Amino acid sequence: MNHLVFFPIILPFLTGILLLLLPQQYLQLKRITSLASTMLLIAIASVLLNKAADGTILAYALGNWAPPFGIVLVNDRLTAWMLLVTALVATGALLYAIRGIDKDGAYFHVLFQLQLFGLNGAFLTGDLFNLFVFFEILLLASYSLLLHGGGRLKTKAGLHFVVINLVGSSLFLFAVGTLYGLLGTLNMADLAVKIANVPTENIAFIRTAGLLLFAVFALKAALLPLYLWLPAAYAHTTAPVAALFAIMTKVGAYCILRVYTLIFGSQAGHLANLIEAWLLPLALLTLIIGVLGTLASTRLRHQIAYLVITSIGTLLTAFGMNSETSIAAGLYYLPHSTFAAAAFFLLADCIANRRDVMNDQFEPGPIVQQQRLLGVSFFVLAILIAGMPPLSGFIGKLLILKAALAHPALPWIMAIVLTTSLLTIIALARSGSMLFYRAQAPHICHINPDIQRSGMSIACELAPIIGLVCLSIGLLIWADSIIGFVTATANQLMQPEHYIRSVLDLEVQSL
Amino acid sequence: MELLVSVIIGILTACGIYLSLRGRTFPVVLGLTFLSYAVNLFLLTMGRLAVGNPPIISENAAHYADPLPQALVLTAIVISFGMTAFVIILSLRAFLEMGNDQVDGKHKPQ
Numbered sequence: 001m002n003h004l005v006f007f008p009i010i011l012p013f014l015t016g017i018l019l020l021l022l023p024q025q026y027l028q029l030k031r032i033t034s035l036a037s038t039m040l041l042i043a044i045a046s047v048l049l050n051k052a053a054d055g056t057i058l059a060y061a062l063g064n065w066a067p068p069f070g071i072v073l074v075n076d077r078l079t080a081w082m083l084l085v086t087a088l089v090a091t092g093a094l095l096y097a098i099r100g101i102d103k104d105g106a107y108f109h110v111l112f113q114l115q116l117f118g119l120n121g122a123f124l125t126g127d128l129f130n131l132f133v134f135f136e137i138l139l140l141a142s143y144s145l146l147l148h149g150g151g152r153l154k155t156k157a158g159l160h161f162v163v164i165n166l167v168g169s170s171l172f173l174f175a176v177g178t179l180y181g182l183l184g185t186l187n188m189a190d191l192a193v194k195i196a197n198v199p200t201e202n203i204a205f206i207r208t209a210g211l212l213l214f215a216v217f218a219l220k221a222a223l224l225p226l227y228l229w230l231p232a233a234y235a236h237t238t239a240p241v242a243a244l245f246a247i248m249t250k251v252g253a254y255c256i257l258r259v260y261t262l263i264f265g266s267q268a269g270h271l272a273n274l275i276e277a278w279l280l281p282l283a284l285l286t287l288i289i290g291v292l293g294t295l296a297s298t299r300l301r302h303q304i305a306y307l308v309i310t311s312i313g314t315l316l317t318a319f320g321m322n323s324e325t326s327i328a329a330g331l332y333y334l335p336h337s338t339f340a341a342a343a344f345f346l347l348a349d350c351i352a353n354r355r356d357v358m359n360d361q362f363e364p365g366p367i368v369q370q371q372r373l374l375g376v377s378f379f380v381l382a383i384l385i386a387g388m389p390p391l392s393g394f395i396g397k398l399l400i401l402k403a404a405l406a407h408p409a410l411p412w413i414m415a416i417v418l419t420t421s422l423l424t425i426i427a428l429a430r431s432g433s434m435l436f437y438r439a440q441a442p443h444i445c446h447i448n449p450d451i452q453r454s455g456m457s458i459a460c461e462l463a464p465i466i467g468l469v470c471l472s473i474g475l476l477i478w479a480d481s482i483i484g485f486v487t488a489t490a491n492q493l494m495q496p497e498h499y500i501r502s503v504l505d506l507e508v509q510s511l
Numbered sequence: 512m513e514l515l516v517s518v519i520i521g522i523l524t525a526c527g528i529y530l531s532l533r534g535r536t537f538p539v540v541l542g543l544t545f546l547s548y549a550v551n552l553f554l555l556t557m558g559r560l561a562v563g564n565p566p567i568i569s570e571n572a573a574h575y576a577d578p579l580p581q582a583l584v585l586t587a588i589v590i591s592f593g594m595t596a597f598v599i600i601l602s603l604r605a606f607l608e609m610g611n612d613q614v615d616g617k618h619k620p621q
Contacts, residue, residue, distance in 0.1 A: 173554060177557045177580075
């Protein structure tokens with residue numbers, strides 16, 4: 001039954017290949033297959049989460065090669081949590097995409113599944129080089145998804161995104177090479193053991209490699225100063241892709257959390273808590289830059305992209321405090337911010353499609369069709385993403401601030417998190433009033449022929465958005481048990497011995 | 512030999528970084544290629560430089576070369592090859608769609 005750990009990787013991969021083989025005209029079949037596979041992923045992730053919930057760490061030796069020689073996949077609480085969040089966001093994005101956006105290019109569903117393949121692999125793998133390979137898989141799929149549908153602005157943003165990520169990949173390889181050259185292993189658990197008693201003359205090199213890795217993960221997470229690729233890339237791509245990309249920055253955050261609690265954690269001897277001095281200040285600065293971008297945006301999609309940066313700033317502030325309660329708070333905030341950003345990207349597309357030439361610009365445009373419904377959705381999502389009570393964003397931020405009480409940098413964290421929250425609310429209030437209240441008479445409004453005016457159409461459009469909002473409400477309703485789970489997750493991360501033992505003592509049965 | 516290889520890796524990396532900071536897409540692509548060459552060589556070096564040692568079990572070998580970096584390099588080469596192909600096509604498309612080969616796509620006055 002251990003083989004289940006491999007399913008989140010192999011399922012999207014096989015589905016992707018199957019979709020590639022299906023002829024172009026069977027679009028409905030492709031949609032159903034893709035959706036069924038993504039929904040199956042939710043089920044698999046739930047089973048894995050259930051298995052991991054009691055603290056068991058399932059390690060799976062690929063090809064029956066015993067660790068540390070072979071590649072292992074590891075399912076612990078954190079991995080299962082990330083897998084579930086990914087599967088849920090992906091389902092939301094796919095439900096929106098199958099309404100017609102997937103027709104813009106030939107291989108949307110193939111690329112979508114391959115993207116999930118890369119994401120799930122990155123979460124599951126317990127090997128640093130394998131992590132690089134899965135990064136490349138998810139990036140290559142994301143490059144193509146980003147460009148899906150074509151267009152000048154997409155190409156320009158895509159070029160920047162591709163080039164900076166290729167440089168990031170080179171840095172990743174330099175770091176991995178250095179670690180292998182000095183420690184002789186790439187298995188994360190084995191690295192954690194070996195790094196504790198590294199000879200003094202090698203410490204400087206390993207520190208360099210560790211910080212290079214941090215630069216790579218910070219690039220993926222869009223941490224200051226490596227966030228510049230994000231706003232253009234997210235703002236110009238199609239809505240479902242942007243919604244799926246809401247999880248992409250979280251891959252960087254996940255890797256930071258995994259590598260710097262496991263390998264460079266508190267037990268790494270001279271290299272203990274390697275990035276502690278960097279992560280918190282950078283995260284707080286990211287928060288400030290993100291909110292300034294939110295205020296300065298002239299288009300809704302740009303604004304949401306900056307909100308993604310703000311949420312990464314908040315998330316990494318929580319991880320940067322490096323205590324059990326703060327990591328738990330971050331892990332509660334992570335799904336909330338992912339669902340909220342994904343839903344907001346989808347809603348921005350709904351609104352932009354109904355504003356004719358004004359698209360998503362913050363200028364008085366035509367009165368939006370079904371403005372009450374869309375206005376209410378905008379309002380709910382704005383409350384959700386800004387972290388106002390009574391929705392899950394509030395609990396997330398409350399937990400983070402509560403964790404900050406025990407931290408020496410408390411005044412800074414309090415001041416920055418609270419001020420940026422206020423500024424986010426102001427920015428969103430301004431954009432909401434611009435989009436809905438200051439709309440003019442509908443005489444210039446030529447509705448895009450793709451959008452039918454029937455109530456049925458808007459119900460289908462809003463369904464994935466409402467679904468994602470419901471997930472956030474679910475985070476609120478079951479807050480107690482979820483906080484219990486994320487606290488246990490943080491506890492497991494802070495005590496990596498169990499992880500190391502589960503991987504290195506893995507018994508490989510002969511077939 | 513160590514000195515020679517390290518100097519080569521250093522020069523390749525420096526060229527790669529310089530070229531990838533240029534404003535036109537072609538030098539940037541070249542720069543990325545240089546960077547990937549440097550990193551491939553670097554990975555290979557991480558198994559320590561040795562001449563004439565077999566990487567797999569053989570009866571009359573006194574020393575062995577580490578086979579893992581070679582496997583890593585092979586993977587890295589395949590990936591960087593694919594990525595280079597992709598970025599070339601993307602640059603071509605950017606050139607055709609934007610009418611110039613500037614990375615930031617700005618039209619220069621003629």
